[in-house]
Structures are given as structure tokens and as C-alpha cells.
Amino acid sequence: MMDIKNLIIIVSYDDFCKQFLEELLNKHGYKTIFFASERHIPDTLYRTIPELVIIAVKETAASVCRAIRLLPDISRVPIIVLCESNDSSDRSAAFSAGCSDYVISPFDEVEILNRIEIHLENKRSHQWLRDKITEQTKGLTEAQMETIIAMAELAESRDSLTMLHLNRIRRYSKILAQKLSEDEQFHREITPEFSDVIYHASALHDIGKIGVKDGILNKYGKLTAEEFEIIASHTIKGSMALESVIERHPNSQFIRMSVEIVRFHHEKWNGSGYPLGIAGEMIPLSARIMALSDIYDAVRSKRSYKEAKTHEEAVEEITKMSGTHLDPRIVDAFVEIQEEFINIYEQIS
Numbered sequence: 210m211m212d213i214k215n216l217i218i219i220v221s222y223d224d225f226c227k228q229f230l231e232e233l234l235n236k237h238g239y240k241t242i243f244f245a246s247e248r249h250i251p252d253t254l255y256r257t258i259p260e261l262v263i264i265a266v267k268e269t270a271a272s273v274c275r276a277i278r279l280l281p282d283i284s285r286v287p288i289i290v291l292c293e294s295n296d297s298s299d300r301s302a303a304f305s306a307g308c309s310d311y312v313i314s315p316f317d318e319v320e321i322l323n324r325i326e327i328h329l330e331n332k333r334s335h336q337w338l339r340d341k342i343t344e345q346t347k348g349l350t351e352a353q354m355e356t357i358i359a360m361a362e363l364a365e366s367r368d369s370l371t372m373l374h375l376n377r378i379r380r381y382s383k384i385l386a387q388k389l390s391e392d393e394q395f396h397r398e399i400t401p402e403f404s405d406v407i408y409h410a411s412a413l414h415d416i417g418k419i420g421v422k423d424g425i426l427n428k429y430g431k432l433t434a435e436e437f438e439i440i441a442s443h444t445i446k447g448s449m450a451l452e453s454v455i456e457r458h459p460n461s462q463f464i465r466m467s468v469e470i471v472r473f474h475h476e477k478w479n480g481s482g483y484p485l486g487i488a489g490e491m492i493p494l495s496a497r498i499m500a501l502s503d504i505y506d507a508v509r510s511k512r513s514y515k516e517a518k519t520h521e522e523a524v525e526e527i528t529k530m531s532g533t534h535l536d537p538r539i540v541d542a543f544v545e546i547q548e549e550f551i552n553i554y555e556q557i558s
């Protein structure tokens with residue numbers, strides 16, 4: 210759809226009126242398209258949005274006005290009616306059909322030009338305001354996202370893994386998603402937006418650890434069954450906290466994916482994971498991708514109870530998990546882009 214600067218569409222049945230308006234407007238730098246009937250307008254308006262519409266008729270303008278307002282993308286375009294009728298019911302019918310201004314003959318050139326300029330100026334300042342609001346809302350969303358991620362870092366830092374782990378996880382998850390999107394099976398689900406959102410949402414996976422006591426989280430040695438249950442509950446605690454945000458922001462893909470990841474990142478492909486023990490494609494794709502990223506990073510990192518392993522060892526462990534713990538197609542994608550995993554691990558450590 211083209212938005213042509215200074216384009217005015219004129220609808221008039223009257224040749225004299227057409228000539229008068231075209232000469233006047235062209236002389237003052239406006240481009241014009243003329244229609245002798247509103248019936249021919251739709252084809253043009255589907256391709257071109259004018260800056261303003263002038264309806265010049267002898268009597269009732271309301272039906273023409275209504276027909277134009279029904280077209281898509283025209284709702285913010287000013288419509289000026291030039292009419293010979295000074296009948297108050299014609300005027301109010303035209304306003305309720307959506308006209309922005311109503312000028313009664315005889316028409317004065319200066320007045321017409323002034324009214325056009327006022328409406329265009331109004332439209333521009335509304336557009337400026339809308340752009341500003343969009344810009345500020347965007348800033349707010351980013352600020353909110355950063356706050357949530359800062360909380361996630363706080364949750365993980367008690368685990369002494371800090372933000373490096375989160376920064377690597379985000380990048381592994383994004384490149385895995387991008388690689389998988391080349392596959393026909395994932396092409397529809399993994400849009401560029403999906404890859405951007407998983408980059409942010411994957412950092413939240415362990416946010417529920419805020420609700421788990423330090424003593425259990427950092428325990429050296431084997432966990433009792435009860436302690437394991439408490440640690441496993443971080444998936445439910447975290448996702449429940451975020452679900453209340455979904456109620457307020459039901460259209461946020463970021464919050465939706467965050468809940469999937471937080472709740473399901475410990476599920477396994479064969480159904481032996483937790484908290485629900487769901488299997489295969491029942492586990493959301495975002496959580497399946499995230500699970501591989503988390504495992505790779507965990508294997509490569511030193512923990513209080515284990516040494517760091519090499520990339521080759523991590524590849525071997527992950528390949529063994531294909532079809533049991535992990536989705537085989539995601540493991541295949543990982544094997545193909547493993548060099549990038551090495552780079553990310555080396556850059557962020």
C-alpha cells in the first residue's frame with residue numbers, strides 16, 4: 210500500500226467543480242486523483258492512501274462519505290465535504306457518516322486551502338503523537354524485560370552460576386532455534402520473532418529457584434528424595450509467578466514462552482522428566498530447545514560437585530541423550546552447528 214504525500218482524492222459529479230479544484234490544488238503543490246463516482250474509488254484506495262479526500266456534491270454527501278469510510282486504512286484520513294446544500298440535516302448526516310469538515314458554497318479559494326492545511330496539520334500532529342506513544346511503550350516493554358531478567362540473574366546467582374550461564378544459554382537457544390527454522394517441520398512455528406523471544410525467555414528458566422532455600426540449592430552431596438522434590442518445585446513456583454502476568458498481558462509472546470520454558474525445561478523426550486512427566490511434542494518446542502542449551506552449558510561448567518568437561522565430551526553426552534532425554538531433531542541441529550556453541554562458550558566465560 211502506497212502512502213502518497215500531498216495526494217488528495219476528489220469525488221465530484223460536476224465537471225466544473227473538478228476543473229476548479231484540480232487547478233487550485235495542483236497550483237499549490239498537491240497531487241490529485243479525480244473520481245466521478247464513489248463506486249470506482251475502492252480499487253485505487255486498496256493501492257494508495259491519500260492524505261485527504263474532498264467530496265464536492267450539490268446535495269447529500271453522507272452516502273459518499275460512508276462508502277469511503279468503509280474502505281480499509283482510511284479511518285484517519287480527513288474528508289472535507291464541499292456542498293451547495295446548507296440544510297442542517299444534510300450537514301449532520303455527513304458528519305455522522307464520518308466527514309471531518311463541511312464547507313458550503315460559494316467556495317472561496319483561500320478558505321478551501323486553509324481548511325485543507327488545518328486538517329493535514331492535525332493529521333500530522335496525531336501521527337507524531339502516535340509514534341511517540343509507540344516509542345515509549347516499546348521502551349517500557351524493554352525496561353520490564355530487563356527487570357525480569359535481572360531477577361532471573363538474582364535467582365541464579367545464589368546458585369553461584371551467575372549471569373554468564375544465562376548469557377550463554379540465551380545465545381545457544383537462539384542459534385538452535387534459527388538452525389531448526391530451516392527445517393520444514395519447524396519452519397512454521399519458528400518465526401524470526403520466536404528466535405528473538407527465546408533469546409530473552411530462556412534466561413528465565415530457573416527463576417523459580419528464588420523460592421528454594423539456599424541450603425538445599427547449594428547442598429554438596431546427594432539430595433534426599435524430599436530435597437529433590439523441593440528443588441523440582443522451582444519449575445512450578447516460577448511458572449505460577451509468571452502465569453499471573455499472562456492474565457494481564459495475554460498477547461505477550463515473551464511471557465507465554467517464558468512460562469513454557471520455566472515449567473517444562475526439565476521434562477524429557479521419553480516422558481521421564483518433571484514436573485508433569487509429559488513426552489515428545491507434548492513438551493513445548495521452546496522448552497525442548499532450552500533443555501539442550503542448559504545441558505550443554507551444565508556439562509561444560511565447573512560446579513561444586515563436578516569438574517568442567519570439554520566440548521567433545523559434551524557432544525558425546527548430548528548425542529547419547531537423543532531420543533531419551535532430548536528431541537532427536539534438536540540434537541541433530543546442535544551437532545550441525547556445534548562450532549558456534551564452542552565460540553559462544555569461549556566468548557562468554
Ligand SMILES: [Fe+2]
Nearest residue numbers: 414415474475
Ligand atoms: Fe531448572
Ligand SMILES: [Fe+2]
Nearest residue numbers: 374414415503
Ligand atoms: Fe540453568
